[in-house]
Amino acid sequence: MSSVKRTSRDIRTANRYEVLRQIIAKSPTSRQELAAATGLSLATVATLVGELLDLRMITEVGFEDSAGGRPRGLVAVNASGGALIGVDIAETYVHVELFDLALNVLARAEENVRPGESLPEQMVGHVAAAVGSVVAQAGTEGARVLGVGVSVPGQVDRATGISEYAPNWDWHDVPLLDLLTEHIAYPLYLDNPLRAVAVAELWFGAARGRGDAAVITLGTGVGAGLVLDGGLHRGVSNSAGEWGHTTIVLDGRLCHCGNHGCVETYVGAPGIMLNLRELSPRSTLLHPEDQTATIAALARGAARHDPVAVKVVRDTARYLGAGIADLVNLFNPEVVVLSSWVAAALGEPLVAEVREAVARHALPRPMAATEIVLSQIPSDPACLGAATFALEGALQSVGQKPGTRAAPAASRSRPAVRRRGRPEERERLREHP
Amino acid sequence: MSSVKRTSRDIRTANRYEVLRQIIAKSPTSRQELAAATGLSLATVATLVGELLDLRMITEVGFEDSAGGRPRGLVAVNASGGALIGVDIAETYVHVELFDLALNVLARAEENVRPGESLPEQMVGHVAAAVGSVVAQAGTEGARVLGVGVSVPGQVDRATGISEYAPNWDWHDVPLLDLLTEHIAYPLYLDNPLRAVAVAELWFGAARGRGDAAVITLGTGVGAGLVLDGGLHRGVSNSAGEWGHTTIVLDGRLCHCGNHGCVETYVGAPGIMLNLRELSPRSTLLHPEDQTATIAALARGAARHDPVAVKVVRDTARYLGAGIADLVNLFNPEVVVLSSWVAAALGEPLVAEVREAVARHALPRPMAATEIVLSQIPSDPACLGAATFALEGALQSVGQKPGTRAAPAASRSRPAVRRRGRPEERERLREHP
Numbered sequence: 049m050s051s052v053k054r055t056s057r058d059i060r061t062a063n064r065y066e067v068l069r070q071i072i073a074k075s076p077t078s079r080q081e082l083a084a085a086t087g088l089s090l091a092t093v094a095t096l097v098g099e100l101l102d103l104r105m106i107t108e109v110g111f112e113d114s115a116g117g118r119p120r121g122l123v124a125v126n127a128s129g130g131a132l133i134g135v136d137i138a139e140t141y142v143h144v145e146l147f148d149l150a151l152n153v154l155a156r157a158e159e160n161v162r163p164g165e166s167l168p169e170q171m172v173g174h175v176a177a178a179v180g181s182v183v184a185q186a187g188t189e190g191a192r193v194l195g196v197g198v199s200v201p202g203q204v205d206r207a208t209g210i211s212e213y214a215p216n217w218d219w220h221d222v223p224l225l226d227l228l229t230e231h232i233a234y235p236l237y238l239d240n241p242l243r244a245v246a247v248a249e250l251w252f253g254a255a256r257g258r259g260d261a262a263v264i265t266l267g268t269g270v271g272a273g274l275v276l277d278g279g280l281h282r283g284v285s286n287s288a289g290e291w292g293h294t295t296i297v298l299d300g301r302l303c304h305c306g307n308h309g310c311v312e313t314y315v316g317a318p319g320i321m322l323n324l325r326e327l328s329p330r331s332t333l334l335h336p337e338d339q340t341a342t343i344a345a346l347a348r349g350a351a352r353h354d355p356v357a358v359k360v361v362r363d364t365a366r367y368l369g370a371g372i373a374d375l376v377n378l379f380n381p382e383v384v385v386l387s388s389w390v391a392a393a394l395g396e397p398l399v400a401e402v403r404e405a406v407a408r409h410a411l412p413r414p415m416a417a418t419e420i421v422l423s424q425i426p427s428d429p430a431c432l433g434a435a436t437f438a439l440e441g442a443l444q445s446v447g448q449k450p451g452t453r454a455a456p457a458a459s460r461s462r463p464a465v466r467r468r469g470r471p472e473e474r475e476r477l478r479e480h481p
Numbered sequence: 482m483s484s485v486k487r488t489s490r491d492i493r494t495a496n497r498y499e500v501l502r503q504i505i506a507k508s509p510t511s512r513q514e515l516a517a518a519t520g521l522s523l524a525t526v527a528t529l530v531g532e533l534l535d536l537r538m539i540t541e542v543g544f545e546d547s548a549g550g551r552p553r554g555l556v557a558v559n560a561s562g563g564a565l566i567g568v569d570i571a572e573t574y575v576h577v578e579l580f581d582l583a584l585n586v587l588a589r590a591e592e593n594v595r596p597g598e599s600l601p602e603q604m605v606g607h608v609a610a611a612v613g614s615v616v617a618q619a620g621t622e623g624a625r626v627l628g629v630g631v632s633v634p635g636q637v638d639r640a641t642g643i644s645e646y647a648p649n650w651d652w653h654d655v656p657l658l659d660l661l662t663e664h665i666a667y668p669l670y671l672d673n674p675l676r677a678v679a680v681a682e683l684w685f686g687a688a689r690g691r692g693d694a695a696v697i698t699l700g701t702g703v704g705a706g707l708v709l710d711g712g713l714h715r716g717v718s719n720s721a722g723e724w725g726h727t728t729i730v731l732d733g734r735l736c737h738c739g740n741h742g743c744v745e746t747y748v749g750a751p752g753i754m755l756n757l758r759e760l761s762p763r764s765t766l767l768h769p770e771d772q773t774a775t776i777a778a779l780a781r782g783a784a785r786h787d788p789v790a791v792k793v794v795r796d797t798a799r800y801l802g803a804g805i806a807d808l809v810n811l812f813n814p815e816v817v818v819l820s821s822w823v824a825a826a827l828g829e830p831l832v833a834e835v836r837e838a839v840a841r842h843a844l845p846r847p848m849a850a851t852e853i854v855l856s857q858i859p860s861d862p863a864c865l866g867a868a869t870f871a872l873e874g875a876l877q878s879v880g881q882k883p884g885t886r887a888a889p890a891a892s893r894s895r896p897a898v899r900r901r902g903r904p905e906e907r908e909r910l911r912e913h914p
Contacts, residue, residue, distance in 0.1 A: 059492050203846045212846055260717050272811070276709055283813020284693050285850040290810035293844055295803045297731045307806075307842050370728045373740075377723035378705070378811070380716020409740050411726055413636045413645055417718040 075124035134435030144178035155185035176231035195438030244433030246273020314367035369405020387423035508557035567868030577611035588618035609664035628871030677866030679706020747800035802838020
């Protein structure tokens with residue numbers, strides 16, 4: 049029995065994503081432009097556009113002249129056709145954003161997670177409060193929420209909605225989706241920040257239209273969301289992308305995963321703090337117990353050519369360069385994107401050093417094919433990516449029997465979608481064919 | 482402009498591969514069994530089976546009773562429907578095998594590459610002689626050769642047929658396919674052993690029916706062919722899989738690629754010899770200048786519990802374990818296959834140590850989903866894989882206009898197919914619809 053099933057349904061879902069991605073990227077647009085941009089036939093594009101019109105995710109917005117031919121119909125994303133909520137649960141905060149269908153932020157809420165707060169119930173409380181806040185802020189928009197995507201660090205089982213392992217809180221097998229369902233009535237989609245950030249770049253950032261990309265998350269934790277053949281690579285149990293726990297220094301620094309010499313122990317925020325401490329134990333750049341302040345101080349120091357800050361950035365780039373070269377040699381991607389708050393804070397000076405370091409370590413052929421860039425997504429990419437999981441969930445419902453929800457295409461790790469059993473909610477969902 | 486194009490043609494080619502794979506695995510079989518095994522609809526299977534019948538790659542072989550229903554038609558691979566040649570060019574030998582369509586070996590030839598021989602013309606001479614030998618041995622079978630797959634170490638540009646970089650011979654931009662076309666009239670397909678061995682496991686070995694697999698080549702050189710979502714992952718410039726050149730010991734042993742601490746420097750045959758030399762410089766196990774003899778001596782030594790041999794196998798497994806754990810954490814594969822001559826020589830004792838070492842380094846969730854096995858392919862997997870590239874090439878010609886040859890599905894790195902311009906050859910090809 050083969051576990052590999054590719055069906056025309058899978059391809060259709062992938063193509064539906066691609067067409068909506070293009071429309072969001074450039075509205076208004078014509079079916080002809082979409083066919084040229086996606087490589088799909090005009091007939092296929094016309095069918096997919098029809099489905100998106102039926103879902104009210106896009107609208108007809110007029111015509112444009114075509115040289116000598118019939119005027120071409122134009123479509124645009126129907127920003128007010130629904131709302132999406134993205135939740136980014138992190139070690140030190142919970143961010144929640146409410147988006148329209150063009151993925152503009154309509155409302156934001158943030159909860160601080162106090163040191164010591166680590167119980168699932170505490171996190172769920174923060175999420176419930178922040179989701180309530182954005183729905184309240186959005187007013188009537190709140191009635192049209194299509195789904196809530198939730199990003200939580202660590203290993204996640206999408207099929208059961210369980211947070212299997214979150215090292216920073218020592219969570220093991222927490223039924224997070226069940227806990228959230230107690231408070232949130234909208235369809236919920238659970239995944240982790242590596243995949244959320246990768247999907248944000250795939251839909252809205254540097255990985256859009258690229259076949260193969262690695263999206264590096266550089267924060268307290270470290271990982272690489274993998275976009276392969278134009279789709280997110282999840283692996284057989286939804287735990288691919290743990291680049292932070294690949295070994296670059298055998299028998300090196302002890303990692304909280306139990307291994308030694310993991311990439312994360314050198315380039316995650318605590319690792320960078322250790323790089324600084326080893327170089328200059330009494331540096332004024334060092335804010336013990338405060339990662340954010342230390343990284344900000346390093347960024348300011350590097351900008352004014354403080355030799356210690358410059359050296360720490362260079363050392364960090366050396367580790368990053370070796371680790372990213374591993375990804376380049378293994379995957380041969382078109383683009384490597386550096387994302388998350390540490391990358392944003394250290395910015396282009398870090399990326400320039402990283403490019404040089406990768407070139408020293410990678411083989412010439414894959415190196416020549418790879419671009420290394422800083423993420424250009426302006427807001428929290430994990431929120432945006434989590435909202436995108438909810439958008440993908442809504443798109444998968446096309447052509448389903450009423451009341452059923454599809455598993456994602458080309459994935460054997462099916463997401464749990466939890467809904468409270470309110471009949472009026474169910475009815476609303478059935479309106480979508 | 483998107484570089485990601487998924488068409489129904491791509492999916493059809495992938496499904497055609499999958500159906501033929503199943504028929505080769507189990508002949509005779511019914512369309513109903515094939516539908517169950519592949520997850521495709523009976524209608525789709527019937528269409529694909531029809532195409533394979535038209536190509537004479539399979540034949541109708543009778544009927545079986547179905548409980549109460551109509552008798553079911555049975556099909557089987559048409560072993561004599563054509564022949565395929567696989568060429569494995571390695572540092573110390575050229576192996577060539579001629580296969581029937583059931584991938585049984587009908588003829589074999591081997592040329593020794595003498596120390597110092599490294600010119601492209603010398604290698605091409607060996608290939609031409611060995612191909613001539615297998616065609617002569619096969620007699621009338623030779624007239625039905627559908628194609629010749631050629632595996633050559635290093636970085637290969639399939640689109641131009643150029644060996645871009647072969648480190649052990651210091652080849653740079655050698656137009657290998659053009660040189661081979663001077664001697665060989667059949668359609669030629671060039672690729673490297675990482676991908677050949679992976680495709681052999683995907684069609685005939687432990688990766689068959691698995692979504693995600695890593696096939697480790699453990700020889701003089703080291704790499705990992707990646708099977709993702711049921712297909713070979715090539716990367717944007719056909720150079721994915723260079724696991725041998727990922728860093729596990731930052732600033733470690735110097736590698737011929739110019740980097741330090743590459744996996745290959747610890748677990749390739751020369752690396753294992755160095756592990757032995759560092760442990761016991763005067764060991765009688767060590768045959769300087771002879772990798773094959775040293776690895777064989779280590780295998781025999783480990784079998785008789787020689788403490789030095791046992792320790793070298795354990796040390797090697799420790800490096801391998803860290804490197805394979807990186808693949809497990811990054812890709813989350815279903816299976817990791819250890820292949821090539823060093824893995825075959827050191828066998829299960831090595832694999833048992835490797836399993837323990839990987840478990841020490843990998844995260845629990847992806848580790849739990851991964852099986853680590855020794856390749857069960859009995860003959861030269863690079864020859865078998867190279868022949869499979871020729872088989873895939875023949876399958877891609879389905880539905881093409883006569884005289885044109887398809888690029889592979891879902892790949893932006895299109896293979897060059899070179900043919901001598903003999904009219905009778907061209908005619909033969911046109912017979913296939």
